[in-house]
Amino acid sequence: MNEMRYDWLGDRWVLFAPNRILRPDNYRDPSKPFPHPASLAIADRNTDEQCPFCSGHEQQTPPPTLVLKTHSSHDWSVRVVPNKFPAIDPANAMPIGNTFPCASADNSELFLRKQTRGGHEVIIEAPDHIHSITQLQADHAALIFEAYQRRLRYWRSVQAMRYAVVFKNNGADAGASLVHTHSQLICTDFLPTDVLKTQLRASEYFQTHSRCYACDVLEKEIQSAQRIVAQTESFVALCPFASRLPYCVSILPVEHQSAFEECTPGQLVELARLVQWTLRSIECEHPQVAYNYVLQTAPLDAHNPAAFHWRLKILPRLTKVAGFEWSSECYINTVLPEDAAKALGRHIPTGLSEKSLSRTAITQP
Amino acid sequence: MNEMRYDWLGDRWVLFAPNRILRPDNYRDPSKPFPHPASLAIADRNTDEQCPFCSGHEQQTPPPTLVLKTHSSHDWSVRVVPNKFPAIDPANAMPIGNTFPCASADNSELFLRKQTRGGHEVIIEAPDHIHSITQLQADHAALIFEAYQRRLRYWRSVQAMRYAVVFKNNGADAGASLVHTHSQLICTDFLPTDVLKTQLRASEYFQTHSRCYACDVLEKEIQSAQRIVAQTESFVALCPFASRLPYCVSILPVEHQSAFEECTPGQLVELARLVQWTLRSIECEHPQVAYNYVLQTAPLDAHNPAAFHWRLKILPRLTKVAGFEWSSECYINTVLPEDAAKALGRHIPTGLSEKSLSRTAITQP
DSSP: OOEEEEETTTTEEEEEOGGGGGSOOGGGOTTSOOOOGGGSOTTOOOOOTTOTTSTTOGGGSOOOSEEEOOSOSSSOSEEEEEOSSOSSEEGGGSOTTOOOOOEETTSSSTTEEEOOEEEEEEEEOOSSOOSOGGGSOHHHHHHHHHHHHHHHHHHHHSTTOOEEEEEEEESGGGTOSOOSOEEEEEEESSOOHHHHHHHHHHHHHHHHHSSOHHHHHHHHHHHHOTTEEEEOSSEEEEOOTTOSSTTOEEEEESSOOSOGGGOOHHHHHHHHHHHHHHHHHHHHHSTTOOEEEEEEOOOSSSOOTTTOOOEEEEEEOOSOOOHHHHHHSOOEESSOHHHHHHHHHTTSOSSGGGOOOOTTTOOOO | OOEEEEETTTTEEEEEOGGGGGSOOGGGOTTSOOOOGGGSOTTOOOOOTTOTTSTTOGGGSOOOSEEEOOSOSSSOSEEEEEOSSOSSEEGGGSOTTOOOOOEETTSSGGGEEEOOEEEEEEEEOOSSOOSOGGGSOHHHHHHHHHHHHHHHHHHHHSTTOOEEEEEEEESGGGTOSOOSOEEEEEEESSOOHHHHHHHHHHHHHHHHHSSOHHHHHHHHHHHHOTTEEEEOSSEEEEOOTTOSSTTOEEEEESSOOSOGGGOOHHHHHHHHHHHHHHHHHHHHHSTTOOEEEEEEOOOSSSOOTTTOOOEEEEEEOOSOOOHHHHHHSOOEESSOHHHHHHHHHTTSOSSGGGOOOOTTTOOOO
């Protein structure tokens, strides 16, 4: 059973999931180098014999919680399954109304631990053994974002859930263990300390200014244009003013939206295209770079929807978190966001809203 | 010129140091693989032609701020020099009494930036081209810790300095760019948000209990013994109850000491031995693992010395920080500290206080 433990001095909880050490890891086998997306054809149909996410290997994963299909010769296009090696014990193992009070290992406040419940799902983004969503057609990519919406809506409806996030680990340096393109959703019955803090900051800004913090930032960013990577009708991709890592990009809706689940089907296609082009510009600028992205939607708890603005954050893993950062939590970033935005923007075509990534349209690094 | 920028929503400052992208990087050249410490003889006398830290190449670094010598055929044993690619602009570039108020890029609170000053030094730990302090004799290793003490005392005396930390990045995954064994010291004229927060927590604990938080934790840890890796007369090495990464080890003085600079010369030798053995146990358990260590000493500002307890934290980089962590700042740790302590403790000899690492004493992985 997994557990959480409280670091009193750091005022943060840590999730312990010893079972996850058993999960398969493509990257640990040096005889199988990670193939770079750019080296693969878009419609790569290969199936990897060892890959549990490939079409035909469905019995290697638990029964799906969601299956979506676009124009495809396969039975499915996007498939969501419970993670076989969850970071958190399943919510359905929790009797309704049960609570998990903090327990101390020695009756003091120094060693607090508690059981925790939630969900950990894998969004398998394609039936073929491909390695990046930049290899997919835009309508297929949009289906992935629709899957995010549906699963977030589901977890919002589950009793006692307090936090849900969708994220992607792409490449070994970003913490991925399998190369087949996928993302994950984790939902928890606790609110991480830093997430709560950010929510309180957003509320504080709204109380002072009667405006959403992100809306104010976006207005000024669009006006100055110096950190904009790309813009479509509904969305902006920009390099945040004080990002912690080089070449970070945040994608936000221009008009205020609190929850990602509010996006219309048309906006999902537009978003999918923008995410694909942004990732491709990062791949072009830094071939073989690993990256994470995280989708931060509105809080699951009662909150002021006018104060929270959803966003997708892309974090290329070009540099390593080192000693100074571990000691101070203060990051040293070697690339100014203005320079990063300029470099990435060069790879983005004009008239982006209409342009899908296609084999011919890709600017090769 | 470097600058800091404020992330209003995250309530944290980020240091921007574009000059650091120019620094040399041994790891980027794939034709020169990183040699693992265990594969090298302790008294390796080789000099690397390209290495700016090797004996004979002193002209490639700025003039030293400290030189220490033990029984050595070289002119020096430990050499401290200003970092050629500093993360922070030098304190001596700042006129006395000058302050650097926050400036906004657009007259709002959304884009705060400021100049910052401090020090960034490199502690070159040996004249020979070796890659780990586990390869040094104990008296030489103790000299490294003496250098830390001396430089911390110096930076404590510099006007307007508010934070100083010594840290080591060992291996590419830990952010090192040069393989020659070294550590770094960064001193800043600002207090990082999270450092301040931890100081406030320690003060809060002291006010409530009239006891130091770490002293209370140590008492219970020594009693239970389940997370102890090794213990000497003056120090304990333990795997913290709620550590964020697998196999983290903290080393603390058993008797309360606020500042690391309070250690006696005898204690420095004892500490050096314990650090060497702990690192060696990590190298044995996980060959070729990269790691960071950070030395957290008493605040430079006025503080209650009874509330703060210095520590050296060792952070092996076995797993990657991934999407969930980037989104929530909540870590998933796959190894229970009790299991880590047991595994590491197996490599530590009894009667540690008297035992130096030597070629014959090393347990090979």
